[in-house]
Amino acid sequence: MTSLGARSLVMAAFAASTAFGAACSPAASDGAIPSADPKTDGSETGRGTGAAPGGATTPAPGGDAGSSTTDASTEPRTNGFPAKWIDGTACGTDPEIQTWKYSEDTFILRQSLCTTFEGPFMYLFVGASKALLVDTGTGGVDLRGEVTKILAGKNVQLVVAHSHSHGDHVGGDGAFKNQPGTTVVGLQPATVKAFFGIASDAPGVFDLGGRVVDVLAIPGHQAAHVAYYDHETRLLLTGDTLYPGRLYIDDWNSYRTSVPRLVAFVDAQRPVSFVLGGHIELPKTGPDFQYGTQVHPNEHALELGDKDLRELDTAVKAMGNTPTREVHATFIISP
């Protein structure tokens, strides 16, 4: 964020493969490619978060298998997570978007790394009257076509919203604008808050028809950042605030307020099955993938858990006024 010249170089280097700039990667702004850090403890990066890859599961509140204290009968059956996301290692045959049916009415979509090194994840929650799409990727791929296929036969209005307003999360908005039965939420913090009824620190409540999603403002990575909590699946979407990769922070004071707010939000009767973010930038073991690479062999799982959120909270609190790069097993704080 401080040295746009260096950032432009990085952006130019990847312009050929990305429709939009590397908006989520302010660490590139100082020209430094995050280096391998010996503190990375690969032995823990692949630890389970409650779902066997590819296996059916019910959400495990708290993110830890075996620690469930809630009635599993109230939770929807899910398909867990795929054994492997498209990871840029098979660009000749991989689709531009991988769609994963997490549950009967919950979908996770990944834009191929072959189309953008950001490889962003997008989420679709379907209720009885509305469907909520969170994020649209970088654009340049047929996300609307994919969403339309998923929603075929469902009589729902589509609401297109975002985790935050960086280009790799809003780049596909254009395809949804001025489409029948579709609302695209704006990108300014005030617009987002007004749409979801977010009042200051209190979450907004968005009803999809028999399915309620709570929306909490969590600025810091970017000013319009929000988190989504789906009561049905107990999934917590954290965008670029927490994911298995480099957590870039634009406004530290906001970020270090938002993370404890997110913990308090969870603690207020919102048990988390999994924490799902916007990217994967870690392998199962070893240091993070080099910034800008479009090949992610042996990727870390997408899903994190409640304990990762609390680990982030503890780390952020310990940093106080002075954020520093800090490598954890499942994320890297990269102010």
Ligand SMILES: [Zn+2]
């Ligand atoms: Zn971002």
Ligand SMILES: [Zn+2]
């Ligand atoms: Zn991003």
